[in-house]
């Protein structure tokens with residue numbers, strides 16, 4: 642089987658936005674970014690190494706972004722969607738670079754190698770490490786929890802800033818064994834992190850069948866028996882109340898979730914929202930305030946904002 646590659650010559654400034662768009666909106670199987678600065682830094686980091694740029698094949702002017710798709714997808718339609726995304730990002734004042742878009746096909750075997758080449762151990766924090774199924778890792782601390790992961794087709798390798806912000810917020814918020822709800826679980830990474838950090842039980846939901854399958858596989862890989870995965874649209878098919886609700890989904894989707902939060906949040910419950918572009922953070926905070934919630938902590942890395950939320954005091 643072959644894979645379709647959509648290649649963009651663009652600017653490193655929009656790597657996160659393109660990654661999110663590719664995985665969330667046009668459902669790429671995976672993405673890869675080749676940045677000129679990575680090669681330059683390789684030279685600076687090892688001062689005995691001389692990096693001859695002429696030796697690097699197709700060295701991008703700034704960043705080459707590649708998104709991988711099933712060969713059945715229509716390249717012209719995808720190019721149209723990427724063009725309109727670039728125009729939208731440009732309208733926010735972002736640098737979109739050369740904006741050249743082309744497509745190509747590669748054999749699937751090559752893709753598998755690429756996939757594995759780009760996912761490595763993430764020694765994330767004092768308490769968590771994310772380890773691809775095909776790598777070996779010895780924890781840096783005897784009690785560091787290891788999350789074994791094969792992200793498959795679902796979002797959530799641990800590499801994305803929005804996921805990492807939730808993992809940090811989880812470490813801060815999970816101070817006792819409580820009931821957790823992970824909305825939009827993707828690969829299951831946050832549900833697994835919550836369970837390994839001591840949650841009593843976790844309900845993980847996703848609207849996508851691929852995500853439900855990937856999450857169940859990853860839960861089995863990690864031998865956890867306190868996580869249930871269901872297919873659901875936000876909180877619509879969810880029963881019960883939870884002490885901690887996590888949702889790493891785009892702001893547009895979080896807006897639909899906010900009105901149902903109160904019904905599913907236990908007394909003294911907490912909520913963690915991520916996936917919010919900083920340009921939309923104030924709007925999300927306002928919507929939360931209108932629904933009886935207040936933001937206790939705001940975390941930001943690059944463009945991405947993560948909110949730690951509680952009910953407004955009476």
Ligand SMILES: C[S@@+](CC[C@H](N)C(=O)[O-])C[C@H]1O[C@@H](n2cnc3c(N)ncnc32)[C@H](O)[C@@H]1O
Pocket residue numbers: 665795796797798799801803804807824825826827828829830831846847848849852873874875889890891894916
């Ligand atoms: C950005 S990914 C987050 C994955 C993972 N939780 C992480 O933090 O890495 C968002 C996930 O939300 C899911 N999703 C999108 N809209 C949804 C909805 N209306 N209801 C439930 N899940 C949804 C997507 O399928 C995707 O798996």
